[in-house]
Amino acid sequence: MKKWLKRIGWGLISLLLLTAIAIVVVLKLDKKKTSYLRIQNTSDSFVIKNVNLVPMTGDTILYRQDVLVENGFISVIAPDLSLGTSKIVNGTGKFLSPGLADMHVHVWDDYELGLYLAKGVTSLRNMWGMPFHLRMKERINRNEIYAPLFFTASPKLTGPEDEGIDKKRVKDPKDGRRLVAKYKEQGYDYIKTYAGLPKDIFDAIKTEALAQNISLASHPSFEVSYDYHFSKPIKAIEHTEDVVQQALKYEDDSLMLAMTLEHYAQTEIGHTPTLTVFHKISEIIEKESALLSEESIGHINPAFLELGSHDDYNRWTSTKLYDSLVGERILKQHQQHLKIVKKMNDAGVILLAGTDSGISYAVPGFGIHEELGFYKEAGLTNYEVLKTATVNPSSIYEELSNTGTLEVGKLANFVLTSENPLENLKTLHAPEKVFIKGLILDSDRLTKLQEKAFKRNNYWATTIRLAEGLLFQ
Incomplete structure (x- = not known):
């Protein structure tokens, strides 16, 4: 009997060892496949000559300007600079705008970082944090890889009765305080609060977050009133659909909407x-x-496509089988969202462009242009639309304060386009060049970043990282 137990023990050890080796091999191969993102050549300084600026300091264009970039920052903006040996980037007839921010994404791998850059996105706020996101952030901050500025929320904190493997259920107020301190120490930039937080636990999380000097990004909790979320340290509230579902309770309640906008x-x-x-x-x-x-x-x-997106597909196509009017109701609510966004903008609410890309069928990089298109459809001007992805995020988050406008002292995060985005937003879909922290990505590299992310084969690498996140959140 002892001999058999010994054999079983050695068998389990061997299996664990082989599994560990397989995990290491899979992750190393995935890292090798994304080696195209490694930063190799840098430019200390360059001048973009004779370019038309979209400064986003106002609804205006500064024509035929030169922009000197040094050590990743704008150092001079003036017409006809003469700087001798500086590298020249010809901007004649082109338009230079601040890079875009997508303020609600779910990043699953390095490929997506390149994909976001290819579509002109230079700042990301990741909204479901896992350990691999912290490692990703460290590599980005060390300037090891081409990537947007990257900030990540913590795992999603929810109440003890809110089931789901994607959520971190908080047992009680003490547990909430512990997790806030833990996630701050681990390096997460924000605490993500979720739909099932009861008031006593939410209160404890708020108090500890204030003590830890870390802000909250809130998917509204249905265990408290919507108005509860209008308090520090919450800096942003997610999802217009929850204004409809929670604040308005699916009614066209103009008085309640006006009160909600006033609170914002x-x-x-x-x-x-x-x-x-x-x-x-x-x-x-x-x-x-x-x-x-x-x-x-x-x-x-590919892993999320199978594990997450297809669940959404099956849910809604099966619902349609027994509820023929579901499509009509969803479209009607979408139209209500458009009206609310317009009223928010008119009321002075600070709108932050965010797509939830990486979830369902919202495509990383592509999604921001869909999102901005919806704001345009809602009735915002092109300038107002662009503010949501440039100026507005920099006004809410201090860590983005050196982005969002083209001014001396700001980070050199730009997109160069053939047309004026204040006249044609669609020109941003395919930038001719993208600049990230002063690094120049030309059209050939942008194309490569997009192509490398297409039908990538990293199912198992993603599954391993996701499993780690669920086990150690």
């Missing part, structure tokens, strides 16, 4: 609409299998 404006708490991911429900219901064959779907992480 008075507290200067940002709002992230994420219209793109909600609209994907309409696309699933309308297009069904045709959606799955669209080319852009090839840019979604």
Whole structure:
């Protein structure tokens, strides 16, 4: 008997060892496949000559300017600079705008970092944090890889009764305080609060977050009133759909909406609409299998496509079988979202462009242009639309304060386009060049970043990182 137990023990040890070796090999191979993101050549200084600036300090264009970039920052903006040996980037006839921020994303791998850059996104706020995101942030901050500025929320904190493997259930107020301190120490930039937090635990999380000097990014909790979220240290409230579902209780309540907008404006708490991911429900219901064959779907992480996106597809296509009006209701709510976003903008609410890309069929990089298109459809001017992805994030978050406008002293995070985005937003879909911390990505490199992310084969590497996140959140 002892001999058999010994054999079983050695068998388990061997199996664990082989599993560990397999995990290391899979992750190393995945890292090798994304070696194209490694930063090799840098430029200490250069001048973008004769370019038209979209400064985003106002609804204006500064024509035929020169921009001197030194050590990753704008040092001079003036017409006709003469600087001798500096590298020249010809901007004649082109338009230079601040890089875009997507303030609600779910990043699954390094490929997506390149994909975001290819679509002009130079700042990201990741909204479901895991250990691999902390390692990703360290590599980005060490300037090892081409990537947008990267900030990550913690795992999603929810109440003890809110089930789901993607959520960190908080047992009681003491546990909430412990987790806030833990996540701050680990290096997360924000605490993510979720839909099932009861008031006593939420209060404890708020108190500890204030003590730890870390802000909250809140998916509204349905265990408290919507108004509860208008207090420090919450800096942003996510999802216009929750204004409809929680604040308005699915009614067209103009008085309650006006009160909600007033609270937003008075507290200067940002709002992230994420219209793109909600609209994907309409696309699933309308297009069904045709959606799955669209080319852009090839840019979604293959593991999440199977483990997450297909669940959404099955849910809504099966709902349609017994509820023929579901598509009509979802589309009607989307139209309500558009009206609310317009009223928010008119009321002075600080809108933060965010897409929920990486979830459902919202495609990383592509999603920001869908999102901005919805704001345009809602009735915002092009300047107002661009503010949501440039100026507004920098006004809410101190860590983004050196981005969002083209001014001396700001980070050299730009997009160069052939047309004026204040006249044609679609020109931002395919930038000719992207600049990130003063590094120049030309059109050939941008194309490569997009191509490398297409139908990538990293299912198991992603699954390993996801499993780590669920086990050690």
